[in-house]
Amino acid sequence: MKISELTQLLNSNSKGLSNSQQNDMDLVYQKLKKIAKSQRFKIKNNGLNTTELVNEAWLVSKGGNKTFNDRNHFFAYCAIAMRHILLQQARKNRLLTYVDEDNKLDQQIIFQQSDYLLELERQLIKLKEYSPRLEQIFTYKFFGDMEFEEMAKLLDLSERTIFRDWKKAKAMLSVAMKT
Amino acid sequence: MNNINDIWDEIDKQFDNDDSIEIDTYFKQQGFKNPIIGDSVTNSADTLIDFTFSPELLPKDTKLSKYNIKKQINSGGQSEIYLAQRSDGVYEKTVVIKFIALRYSAETLRRQFLQEMQLLADLSHPGIVSIIDGGITKDNQPWLVLEYIDGLHIDEYCQNKQLTPKQIIKLFLNLCDALNFVHQRGVVHLDIKANNILINTINEVPYPVIIDFGIANGVNIDDEKGDIFGTVGYSAPEQMAGKKTDQKADIYSLGMLLGQLLVGNSQANIGLLDNKKRNEAFKTLKIKNDLISIINKATQQKTENRYQNMEAMRTDLNNFLYGLPLINQQNHIGHILLKTFSRHKIASILSLLVFISAIGFWGKYTSEISSQQKQTIIAKNKSDELFNFMLTDLFTNLTQIGRIDILKLVTKKSIEHLQNQEIEIQDSQSQLQTATAYANAGKVFDALNLSEQALSAYDKGIAALNSLSNNPLYRKPYLSQLALIKNLKGRTLTAKGQQQLTEKNLLESLSISQQLLNSYPQEDLNEVYESHTQLGWYYMEYENPEKALYHINTAIETAKSMNTRQLSYQWIFNLSQAYQVLAWYQLDYGNPDEAISTINKAISLANRTVDENGENILYFFNQLTLLNQLNYFYLENLQTQKAQDTVLKAINIGESLQQQAPKNLEYLRELAYAYSMAGKLNELDQKLNISLENYQKSLNITKVMNQNDANDFSTANDYANDLIYAGTIHEKLNQIEQAQLMWEKAIEIMNPVHLLEPNNKYYTNTLIIALIKTGDLEQAKPLIKELKESGFNDNEFDDLLKKYKLN
Numbered sequence: 001m002k003i004s005e006l007t008q009l010l011n012s013n014s015k016g017l018s019n020s021q022q023n024d025m026d027l028v029y030q031k032l033k034k035i036a037k038s039q040r041f042k043i044k045n046n047g048l049n050t051t052e053l054v055n056e057a058w059l060v061s062k063g064g065n066k067t068f069n070d071r072n073h074f075f076a077y078c079a080i081a082m083r084h085i086l087l088q089q090a091r092k093n094r095l096l097t098y099v100d101e102d103n104k105l106d107q108q109i110i111f112q113q114s115d116y117l118l119e120l121e122r123q124l125i126k127l128k129e130y131s132p133r134l135e136q137i138f139t140y141k142f143f144g145d146m147e148f149e150e151m152a153k154l155l156d157l158s159e160r161t162i163f164r165d166w167k168k169a170k171a172m173l174s175v176a177m178k179t
Numbered sequence: 180m181n182n183i184n185d186i187w188d189e190i191d192k193q194f195d196n197d198d199s200i201e202i203d204t205y206f207k208q209q210g211f212k213n214p215i216i217g218d219s220v221t222n223s224a225d226t227l228i229d230f231t232f233s234p235e236l237l238p239k240d241t242k243l244s245k246y247n248i249k250k251q252i253n254s255g256g257q258s259e260i261y262l263a264q265r266s267d268g269v270y271e272k273t274v275v276i277k278f279i280a281l282r283y284s285a286e287t288l289r290r291q292f293l294q295e296m297q298l299l300a301d302l303s304h305p306g307i308v309s310i311i312d313g314g315i316t317k318d319n320q321p322w323l324v325l326e327y328i329d330g331l332h333i334d335e336y337c338q339n340k341q342l343t344p345k346q347i348i349k350l351f352l353n354l355c356d357a358l359n360f361v362h363q364r365g366v367v368h369l370d371i372k373a374n375n376i377l378i379n380t381i382n383e384v385p386y387p388v389i390i391d392f393g394i395a396n397g398v399n400i401d402d403e404k405g406d407i408f409g410t411v412g413y414s415a416p417e418q419m420a421g422k423k424t425d426q427k428a429d430i431y432s433l434g435m436l437l438g439q440l441l442v443g444n445s446q447a448n449i450g451l452l453d454n455k456k457r458n459e460a461f462k463t464l465k466i467k468n469d470l471i472s473i474i475n476k477a478t479q480q481k482t483e484n485r486y487q488n489m490e491a492m493r494t495d496l497n498n499f500l501y502g503l504p505l506i507n508q509q510n511h512i513g514h515i516l517l518k519t520f521s522r523h524k525i526a527s528i529l530s531l532l533v534f535i536s537a538i539g540f541w542g543k544y545t546s547e548i549s550s551q552q553k554q555t556i557i558a559k560n561k562s563d564e565l566f567n568f569m570l571t572d573l574f575t576n577l578t579q580i581g582r583i584d585i586l587k588l589v590t591k592k593s594i595e596h597l598q599n600q601e602i603e604i605q606d607s608q609s610q611l612q613t614a615t616a617y618a619n620a621g622k623v624f625d626a627l628n629l630s631e632q633a634l635s636a637y638d639k640g641i642a643a644l645n646s647l648s649n650n651p652l653y654r655k656p657y658l659s660q661l662a663l664i665k666n667l668k669g670r671t672l673t674a675k676g677q678q679q680l681t682e683k684n685l686l687e688s689l690s691i692s693q694q695l696l697n698s699y700p701q702e703d704l705n706e707v708y709e710s711h712t713q714l715g716w717y718y719m720e721y722e723n724p725e726k727a728l729y730h731i732n733t734a735i736e737t738a739k740s741m742n743t744r745q746l747s748y749q750w751i752f753n754l755s756q757a758y759q760v761l762a763w764y765q766l767d768y769g770n771p772d773e774a775i776s777t778i779n780k781a782i783s784l785a786n787r788t789v790d791e792n793g794e795n796i797l798y799f800f801n802q803l804t805l806l807n808q809l810n811y812f813y814l815e816n817l818q819t820q821k822a823q824d825t826v827l828k829a830i831n832i833g834e835s836l837q838q839q840a841p842k843n844l845e846y847l848r849e850l851a852y853a854y855s856m857a858g859k860l861n862e863l864d865q866k867l868n869i870s871l872e873n874y875q876k877s878l879n880i881t882k883v884m885n886q887n888d889a890n891d892f893s894t895a896n897d898y899a900n901d902l903i904y905a906g907t908i909h910e911k912l913n914q915i916e917q918a919q920l921m922w923e924k925a926i927e928i929m930n931p932v933h934l935l936e937p938n939n940k941y942y943t944n945t946l947i948i949a950l951i952k953t954g955d956l957e958q959a960k961p962l963i964k965e966l967k968e969s970g971f972n973d974n975e976f977d978d979l980l981k982k983y984k985l986n
Contacts, residue, residue, distance in 0.1 A: 086224060089231040095261070096244040098316045099276055099324055108242055113227040120216075130187055143220050160198070167202045168194045172187045174206065174215040179183070 028081040072154040079144020087121055090114035123176045137162055138169035273327040282319040292321050298366055299392055306357025308390040328388050330380060334373035337440050347440050348500050354387040359489035362426040368392050371432035372413040412450025416480055427482040430492055434477025441466055469499050594620055607647055611656050614643040618664050625671045626845050630890055637668040655699055662691040662706040669713055676892045676936040685714050708737040708753055715760045724768045731760045748792045755784035771816045778809045803832045803849045810856045823860055829853040844884055851880035858904055867908055874905040892932045899925040899945050925949035940971045951983055
């Protein structure tokens, strides 16, 4: 996958994914799910960790996967995939809170986290309009646990800039979500 | 309040200016207790991640929804639809969760949605998808939980199973039942199409299930704005136009759906075809006419022309399936009988029941006619299906009993009805029927001397025929009907004095009849006969004796040859009429004795029709006109004694006709003529008072007729003549003032007629007499010269000229 395609994917919001993008996303989801299952025992007490999931996914796919030129591309893709996958689940969960009012689902932590992600998504869309780079860096870091060094290479920027952008994005999103 | 972008600009500047700001310090400065955004989603949404990738990791006591969304079924459509599993410990069920792509913020809409949802949830029918739950979210988005039907769409099903039309109808009847069930409860679907009908197969028995009600598409907005959904080709025109809809909109869609199922893949969307192409598509696939007529009836553009409810359409489909006559065709009694016969092969109890009801229908109908209760008939008119019948089969019956007056009412209603029908979307049979109906309506108007209306009806009839012109299956009825209408049009135009137009129409009629004769030499020669007869009259009227004689003789030969072919009172009648024309020809251009002998031939034929088939009022009427004419001939020939006898016969027949058909102006006119004759004969006998009495009776009739249609010059002429005659008697009785008034009135009537039709010698003659009587000889002289030059020959006229020394 070329960086331009990655950017394209990042640029499309989750509702507007093309069929092939959606298929890719579903494949990633299946892969991650499989990995999650196999790692179940290792991580039992800490829950799932994105870094580990993605690292594992890279290792698993490294052999046969020629889509990605390097590890950074793959990680970036995974970050976006993670954002989409979680968002989809969050949406379904929110729908469930609507159609299953009896169970007071909105008081459950899963559903609260779903709402949180949905709100974050709304702000991310605004942030993308404000500064696509800030949104990109935030996504890679927050959803893909990418290192600053990796992002710097991928985006051809200094680590210092990446770090400053990350701080900016966090600050901006926090303020936005607070208001 | 600052715009978020301004705040972000501020943050951006802050971090650019001081690279050393720690994010946690910043959060503290902002007064955030906990960082709202963590370093990783792994921390911020850990439970969600577990739930997403490995739900078995969730703690045992995690409370989840009773629904588990499996997948989104559609994407990119108007609404979001999910397939979900419901498992709340009570039962497991696959359901569909649908979020409708509308926001119901207005309280009225919210309430309406919830009410309808409740209504649908209460509908329990195997042909209707069950609504399990529903509501409106905080964001005002309506949602529904529906039963999941795991089946093919109805069109895919019919295609895959290669169902025959009858099998399709069987399946379809279940759909009608379901929709009827819904309609009876006041709910309308408004989006009936293949995509919204699934086939639920239970124990290998397929059953169509209606999904996606209007409410499920947000169609229930009928007030606010025109936010109406529908499907091009399937939705009724009124729905597409955003007008108010009812169950008839569903009937339209259902008709289209049936058509689509029948044509299968051969047409992508029959709803997009015009009626003609659609019917062609059906015909190509050899779909039965009855079935096509059901579809056409259901998909009429105007709601009032469609089946009025589901039950009616369902009944017709069922009738079709069992070979029973259709409701939508019960106007053809012959059709019903035909069906009844073919149906007896099946010999089912059902068929007998329908047979009895069909007979009952007919019996009731005729009893109403025979009791001649106008009101009942008018009430009956309200039933759409009867209109065309009224103007076709019934026309003959009503003219026979002479109830032109009832026909007038029927005709007016029927014309309104015909005007509401869109001829382009009718099938050929209906188009032909419409043309016939218009032709008959025209005849009625003509008989009522309403020539403008008559001409308009004829033109509409011709227009209705237009669409049949290229249909080889309808060649014969097309030509026959066209010839007939042109002929009728010619007759009406004659009465209006439209010389050129009359000739044009009559010649067209003749040429069409000859085409018909060439193509179908064995057929009845009625059209040929009629054309020649009318042309005979026409050429006599406008002084072309050679042409006139040719057409008259051809008409006689035609009638004679038909009489040798078959015994038919109609053709005896026709022959008598042809002799009548010949007699007039002989009177004008030949020997009066010959004329009297010919008209007597005509009368003896007319007597035969009356003696042997006295039920037909037209035959009586024929007798009356012939007797009147004989009288005229006798008078011309000064055989007053013979005339005295015939005039009494004529008045007798005329008065009896008047009783049978008091409003038939045509009959009245003949009666008036007989009175006028009696007036003349008594005048000759010097019985002036009896004479005046008879003239007055005649005058009373012709006056009304003239008031009825001032454009009918022939009537005007009659009225003027009566005025002249009655005036003359007054003169003889020394009532000069009355006499003058009547003559002046006659001039007043005839002046405009003469201006418009100077070549008509009879009209000119009348005007001259009136002018002479009033003493206006100067105005009369040039007219007399004109008339003499045209070869006009009339004893009475000559006497008058001698008397005033004007010859």
